[in-house]
Amino acid sequence: MAASVVVFDVGNVLIEWDPEHLYRKLIPDAAARADFLSRICTMDWNLEQDRGRRWAEAVAERTALFPDQADLIAAYSDRWHEMVPGEVPGTVAILEGLRAAGVPLYAITNFSSEKFAEEQARFPFLARFIDVVVSAEERLLKPDPAIYRRLLDRNGLAAADCLFIDDSEKNVTGARAVGMRAHHFRDAAGLAAALRAEGLPA
Secondary structure (H helix, E strand, C coil), rough: CCCCCCEEECCCCEEEECCHHHHHCCCCCCCHHHHHHHHCCCCHHHHHHHHCCCCCCCCHHHHHHHHHHHHHHHHHHHHHHHHHCCHHHCHHHHHHHHHHHCCEEEEEEECHHHHHHHHHHHHHHHHHCCCEEHHHHHHCCCCCHHHHHHHHHHHHCCCCHEEEEEHHHHHHHHHHHHCCCCECCCCCHHHHHHHHCCCCCC
């Protein structure tokens, strides 16, 4: 049986996200920039906002530890949109094609609820899913099996009917562990091929 429902990740599947886009402007020296992003505003620190911590609290916590970096730390939140330069090439067209064909569309994303609301305003297609499970709102992070089950249970979906798309291999593995079909996203061409293999329009 082929998939009949498509579940998207958001960051680096539909919209690009990379702190380098901002911090190349703020810290031109590559070594200093790498130090800042690996030691001060780290991916693990950012992930706590995806888990539900408010950005004001996160910035205050880092600023207390690194007061000489206060402006650079604040920029991570205040200039967030500069980390998100636009859509990932080709995937939004695929999304719109699926929607036009009547395929039920959902999303599961590790994202701060504050920033996700801002991105929904900026990218209207993010507000048109039947349902979006946002990690910060659920206090759950992919690849925890509970976050996938939250989408399934909330919407009465059978895992085997769903094709989940994510750029993170561990998140793809997590989806498969609860019985979903899954595609490890690398580019739009690969996604289109995966959808066609499921008998879905692409």
